[in-house]
Amino acid sequence: xxxxxxxxxxxxxxxxxxxxxxxxxxxxxxxxxxxxxxxxxxxxxxxxxxxxxxxxxxxxxxxxxxxxxxxxxxxxxxxxxxxxxxxxxxxxxxxxxxxxxxxxxxxxxxxxxxxxxxxxxxxxxxxxxxxxxxxxxxxxxxxxxxxxxxxxxxxxxxxxxxxxxxxxxxxxxxxxxxxxxxxxxxxxxxxxxxxxxxxxxxxxxxxxxxxxxxxxxxxxxxxxxxxxxxxxxxxxxxxxxxxxxxxxxxxxxxxxxxxxxxxxxxxxxxxxxxxxxxxxxxxxxxxxxxxx
Numbered sequence: 001x002x003x004x005x006x007x008x009x010x011x012x013x014x015x016x017x018x019x020x021x022x023x024x025x026x027x028x029x030x031x032x033x034x035x036x037x038x039x040x041x042x043x044x045x046x047x048x049x050x051x052x053x054x055x056x057x058x059x060x061x062x063x064x065x066x067x068x069x070x071x072x073x074x075x076x077x078x079x080x081x082x083x084x085x086x087x088x089x090x091x092x093x094x095x096x097x098x099x100x101x102x103x104x105x106x107x108x109x110x111x112x113x114x115x116x117x118x119x120x121x122x123x124x125x126x127x128x129x130x131x132x133x134x135x136x137x138x139x140x141x142x143x144x145x146x147x148x149x150x151x152x153x154x155x156x157x158x159x160x161x162x163x164x165x166x167x168x169x170x171x172x173x174x175x176x177x178x179x180x181x182x183x184x185x186x187x188x189x190x191x192x193x194x195x196x197x198x199x200x201x202x203x204x205x206x207x208x209x210x211x212x213x214x215x216x217x218x219x220x221x222x223x224x225x226x227x228x229x230x231x232x233x234x235x236x237x238x239x240x241x242x243x244x245x246x247x248x249x250x251x252x253x254x255x256x257x258x259x260x261x262x263x264x265x266x267x268x269x270x271x272x273x274x275x276x277x278x279x280x281x282x283x284x285x286x287x288x289x290x291x292x
Contacts, residue, residue: 112181132162202225210276
């Protein structure tokens with residue numbers, strides 16, 4: 001019993017330490033890769049359980065569990081470096097734009113996925129979708145807002161090589177709502193009028209580049225142990241409301257001023273033509289804002 005407790009204790013200590021170091025960007029590590037690694041190697045657990053039933057040496061049992069977690073962690077670093085090109089796009093979907101569409105809303109409801117959202121100048125189509133797995137696509141029109149919802153096929157929600165590319169029309173105003181688990185995402189929205197960006201993340205990474213085409217962009221982030229990077233124009237106004245625990249952040253380096261409502265704002269915020277209003281509620285994670 002003591003050996004089992006020691007094994008579990010060592011495993012949790014190792015994972016917790018790597019998790020924190022990864023969120024602080026001291027090492028290149030993500031919980032997303034650990035989950036993928038565990039998903040691929042879980043049959044080893046059956047082997048270890050079988051060996052443990054056959055032996056009585058508690059020290060050897062502890063060594064086996066430690067060896068298992070070392071293998072899982074080592075494999076997670078391997079797939080972090082090598083698995084992105086593992087698959088290729090094999091399906092393509094073209095979503096036509098309704099003639100009454102003035103605004104677009106993109107909802108991404110994803111499990112374990114590597115995804116990116118980019119923009120394209122195309123008056124006839126709302127979006128191009130490319131993927132290497134089956135994704136459920138729903139489309140509707142609410143007044144003049146065309147809504148596109150993309151979600152994982154249930155059978156592939158926990159697969160380790162899901163890949164998705166969404167290319168949206170940049171001639172209309174967009175609201176983007178992303179709800180993900182252990183996913184890695186890139187948003188290149190510099191040429192898109194983004195009115196709202198809502199991120200609800202579990203444990204994952206996202207890097208978003210936003211432009212100055214919309215007067216005010218409202219960004220709302222709710223996250224657990226995630227790594228989030230926002231890239232905004234150098235001359236844009238910035239307002240931040242932040243609530244979190246042990247967050248790694250560069251907010252202190254942004255030269256923001258705390259107002260009477262305890263909200264951080266950039267100098268001359270009111271006079272700026274382009275503004276970003278950001279609300280962040282994070283657990284143990286990394287949050288950074290870069291200017292470009």
